[in-house]
Amino acid sequence: MARTQGSHSDITGPRVREAALRLFAENGYAAVSMRQIAGEVGVQAGALYNYTPDKQSLLFDLMKGHMDDLLRAWAAQSVPETPQMALEQFTRFHIRFHHDRPEAVFVSYMELRNLTPENFEVIEGLRRRYENQLEAILRRGVAAGVFDVADPKIAAMAVIAMLTGVNTWYREEGRLSLPEVEQIYWSMVRKAVSA
């Protein structure tokens, strides 16, 4: 036996990435074997190597893809007039975007240490670019006199940590809808940085 019916690169490739993402998120990169991923796809381990040079690239591509998606989606947003409006937009965008892809978010935060140093540098750079977006908003608000933060860089880290935290406790079946959560967090963020 070899090539099975209906097999196709366009189909198997995405399925490999999906299976890897799911399993990495659930069990962690180090705890997931190539044979497990292959099993999920319905293929032997050797076949995976038509779609990735190695396990490390599989992880890196997932994380790189996630960060690219994030930066692209943020860049596609409109540019609000005031710093307050920009901060509200960022708050709601961050919560929604991260809510929509919990597995990619989880992997991107948890598996940083399993990247090779070179791959880590790339992801770290992209993350910093995203953080800089918020920092810039805060700086504009400080310059305009509407925000009061002692250190925009640290305030940006604090706000992002707070917002990303939603993913750790939010459940679809829970007591609050996502718009309600957005509203609560926006209220806290607004007050935290306001003059």
Next chain:
Amino acid sequence: MARTQGSHSDITGPRVREAALRLFAENGYAAVSMRQIAGEVGVQAGALYNYTPDKQSLLFDLMKGHMDDLLRAWAAQSVPETPQMALEQFTRFHIRFHHDRPEAVFVSYMELRNLTPENFEVIEGLRRRYENQLEAILRRGVAAGVFDVADPKIAAMAVIAMLTGVNTWYREEGRLSLPEVEQIYWSMVRKAVSA
């Protein structure tokens, strides 16, 4: 060869836990082997089993110990008069305590999914107990009319996520001292929940 000079349970036991904590923090539980831990201690892998029934217990004991330390240290704090003072105390306590043991914090946050379900329940319960401390402070402040938070439970999660985030970026050689960081975060927390 067997028992080596100066070998002692009182010495080796702690060293096993220290090595495990260090290696788990650096490489992740799944990526660290018992032989690696043994190597760090200067002993063969089999000797580790005088100090832990298995690898899982080693992880659990580290996490349980950390959570116990956390709750004990918090319980040892004095009880401030006002909700504002209590919140400031919590903010500064959380930052300092987590700053003092970055490895235990990192392992306790990252390796939850590598716990067996029963062990996970225990750690999760302890974590919830800690979160409830902050939630209670917020509720008292709301009742007293000095805090304005739509949902104390969620506000507690938000504040804790923000504070724990310090560990991801703070460096001893960095631009800010820890007291300065405490001050900045306390200012943000205070404003975020104030009426």
Next chain:
DNA sequence: GAATTATCTGAACACCCGTTCAAATCAAAG
């Protein structure tokens, strides 16, 4: 100083790992 006990070694157990590759099979092209 001999007997006892705590501690550790070293080898073994059964199994899993990421990766490679010739051979087999299937899909598409001519």
Next chain:
DNA sequence: CTTTGATTTGAACGGGTGTTCAGATAATTC
């Protein structure tokens, strides 16, 4: 319908895994 090329299998490679345990050695007790 044959040829070609993409895709997959299955076996193999060298090495690593957590854990067990008889036997060896050091510290302690009498």
